[in-house]
Amino acid sequence: MKSARLVSILLLLQTRGRMTAAELAAELEVSVRTVYRDVEALGAAGVPLYGDAGHAGGYRLLDGYRTRLTGLTTDEAEALFLAGAPGPAAELGLGSVLAAAQLKVRAALPRELREHADRVSGRFHLDAPGWYADAAEAPYLPAVADAVWNSRVLHVLYRRWAEPTDVQRRLEPYGLVLKAGRWYVVAGPGPRTFRVDQILELAPSDEEFTRPDGFDLAAYWTRYQRDFHDRLYRGEALVRLAPGTTLPRAVRVDGHADEEGWTVARVPIESVERAHGEFLGLGAAVEILEPARLRAMIAATVAELAERYGNSRASGGD
Incomplete structure (x- = not known):
């Protein structure tokens, strides 16, 4: 823990400049006394770090000093390369910048961390758009x-x-x-x-x-x-769902099982018309109990389909 804290002090001073012992203690969630001991340890290790007294004082690194120590753990290195999504970066005009940054970070990593980062890049790919939808053109x-x-x-x-x-x-x-x-x-x-x-x-x-x-x-x-x-799904439907039935959109179903093993639940709906199409897609795996208008619409559609397919026009066969 102490070594990780020493690295954190180095990186904080390198990125933020002058910081007081109290500021470092608050950032690292330790006591000011612990910061004093850590600063002494860094000085004894040859780090060019000094402190200024007074109201505007604090600790700082010698001008021009830069540590090559990244302080990255294995998990942090993996997360860094997983988070760099090339598609969105390219859309923002930052594709080459991201590639250059990852190349520099990779070169600075120790061999073990570099191998972990390469493994992540080769085994995980982030693809933000959903299926069945063309990527939206956004020229501006x-x-x-x-x-x-x-x-x-x-x-x-x-x-x-x-x-x-x-x-x-x-x-x-x-x-x-x-x-x-x-x-x-x-x-x-x-x-x-x-x-x-x-x-x-x-x-x-x-x-x-x-x-x-x-x-x-x-x-x-x-x-x-x-x-x-909340604005989109202002209505509600009371339904019965057959065992194992999944609704066509991600919605949490809180309900109870009836005597036939079906789940009776209240489901948020955008509108009766929109719900009509969604629930029809479930076929016989759902029964609408409320609202009455939605139940009547489903019943009318089912009756129309039964009449159409009952009066078969197909040729051949028995």
Whole structure:
């Protein structure tokens, strides 16, 4: 544990510059006294580290000193190469940059860690888009990414679902999110979420904006997904599912088994019309109990199919 902590102190000072003993202790979750002992150990090992007293004091490394020690564990090296998704990086215009960075990191790794990293690259491949869907063309993605990075305002012509479909928007892009093969830009004011592939025209500007203090992109996206699901599935259906039946979309089924072994559960639905098509795909493995309108629609469709196929037009056979 001590050796790992010494490495952490080195890397913190190398990346952040001057840090006080209290700041190091808080970062490493140890006591200030432990930091004092660790700093003495680094000095005794020949690391050019010194401390300044006073209000603006702290520990720092000698100017120009860089350690070649990465401090990476086996798991960390594997995770680093697994996380580098070449597809999304290329879409952002960073494909060659990612490849160069991985090459440099690989060269700096000890032989054992390099072998582990190579094993991960050869055995795991991340493919973000889902099946049965073409990759969304987003020609303005690099321009949006540049605006995100430089806090520049964008003026776009955006296609939405509601009328009027094509609208002008002024965006203050806070961040980009890749979800199921599609890129989304989270932008102010609001913030609001826009699909990058629905941007029809884009005009960059020199106008800068100030990113809101404390804005957390990951936390926003988590809330957005939860709210989107709540808005999308506002209805509910009471159904009976045959043993082993899987619903056509990922939804948790909390229910109880009846006397025939079927699961009786309430399932969120987007609309009666959408649920009609989804549940028909399950055939005889599902029975709709509520709402009455959905049950009647299913019954009418089944009756129509029975009449159509009962009055066979096929030729030949008995």
